[in-house]
Amino acid sequence: MQKLKIQNGCLVHQKQVPSPHFSQRPSENDISLLVIHYISLPPEEFGGNFIDLFFQGKLDPTLHPYFEEIQDLRVSAHCLINRKGEITQYVNFNDMAWHAGVSCFEGREKCNEYSIGIELEGSNNQPFTKAQYQSLAKLTQVIQKSYPQITDERITGHSNIAPERKIDPGQYFDWEYYRSLLR
Numbered sequence: 001m002q003k004l005k006i007q008n009g010c011l012v013h014q015k016q017v018p019s020p021h022f023s024q025r026p027s028e029n030d031i032s033l034l035v036i037h038y039i040s041l042p043p044e045e046f047g048g049n050f051i052d053l054f055f056q057g058k059l060d061p062t063l064h065p066y067f068e069e070i071q072d073l074r075v076s077a078h079c080l081i082n083r084k085g086e087i088t089q090y091v092n093f094n095d096m097a098w099h100a101g102v103s104c105f106e107g108r109e110k111c112n113e114y115s116i117g118i119e120l121e122g123s124n125n126q127p128f129t130k131a132q133y134q135s136l137a138k139l140t141q142v143i144q145k146s147y148p149q150i151t152d153e154r155i156t157g158h159s160n161i162a163p164e165r166k167i168d169p170g171q172y173f174d175w176e177y178y179r180s181l182l183r
Contacts, residue, residue: 004087004142009094011079011087011142019055019090021076021098026113028094032149033105033115034140037077037158038122038168042066046083046121055080055090074098077117079139085131087139093147103161105154111161116143116150124170133174137181152182 005012025031041050042064053059054070061071077099080088091097099117103109118139122128144150157173158166 004138006093006142006146009092011089011139015086015088017052017056017088017090019076019097020057021055021074022091023096023098025094025096030114030149031093031116031147032154033111034143034150034155035100035111035115035117035158035161036136036155036169036173037099037117037119037166038124038128038170038173039077039080039119040121040123044123044125051080051119051121052088052090075101077119079117080119080121081132081135081139082121083129083132085129085135087135093143100158100161101165103158105156105161116147120169120173122170122172124167124172127172127174128169133178133181136178140182152179 002013039051040046041054043066050059055076057074059067061068076090076097078089078091078093078097093116096112097117098112100111100115103111105111120128120132158168
């Protein structure tokens with residue numbers, strides 16, 4: 001993997017799939033939280049471009065019964081790391097992706113307004129890949145360099161900011177291993 005670089009909120013030399021599902025942040029100077037998620041479309045299946053299509057609002061609901069259930073959702077993340085460790089960016093880091101929903105971190109609500117959301121291609125039923133952890137660590141480091149308010153203590157899972165609704169990144173996310181890669 002080549003060295004990651006952020007320029008004007010965009011990852012340089014990484015795949016870009018612009019999502020229309022974003023808003024301007026109330027303040028670009030308040031990016032202070034990193035939220036880790038998982039996603040697989042269809043559930044428990046990996047590969048393909050269904051996540052790209054979903055974040056673009058172009059997912060064909062006739063291709064899978066689950067897609068009918070989510071066809072009206074308008075969500076996005078800043079980035080996805082697939083099973084091979086490849087990174088795709090959907091939303092400029094300076095903009096607000098729609099990844100956290102109703103959420104609260106340390107007493108502060110509306111996490112989308114001040115966070116960056118990273119999706120790992122995965123599920124709650126199997127471990128993530130070594131390549132994903134390596135890419136996530138490198139991406140985290142370059143994000144922390146560009147957005148220094150995101151300290152190690154301000155990296156969390158979706159389940160921590162929306163505990164009554166979400167379980168990701170799930171039981172197989174190895175926080176200890178991930179944090180060891182950040183050192």
